[in-house]
Amino acid sequence: MFGDRAYDGNPVWKAIEAMGATAVIPPHPRRKNPAAWDSHLYKARHAIEHGFARLKQFRALATRFDKTARSFSAQVALACIVIWLRL
Structure with missing residues (x-):
């Protein structure tokens, strides 16, 4: 499950884990204990979102x-x- 920094909250992480998915959310800069995340998967997410943005034009x-x-x-x-x- 992909998300932006705004979704880096404990309730969101728990909901994603309850679904059995892996969260790929970059940690918010002010977070005390930042979680590990896969930057390569996050870059792929950006490419897909960019493609949809081009279609919406x-x-x-x-x-x-x-x-x-x-x-x-x-x-x-x-x-x-x-x-x-x-x-």
């Missing part, structure tokens, strides 16, 4: 103009192709 995707799931998935595919071609 397409107005039709961000506002969900399409009525059916089929046409929405086609719009997502087209947006991914446009993003890929920009590289």
Whole structure:
């Protein structure tokens, strides 16, 4: 389970452990006992969030103009192709 520094609290850590997941949350700078975290997994999370942010730049995707799931998935595919071609 991934989270930002704002989610570095004991209740959040306990809830994640209760779900049986591993928390990847960087410690808050003021925390007395910082927990260990995997910075490589956190960087991968950032890459995924950046990809979703790029998809949200397409107005039709961000506002969900399409009525059916089929046409929405086609719009997502087209947006991914446009993003890929920009590289």
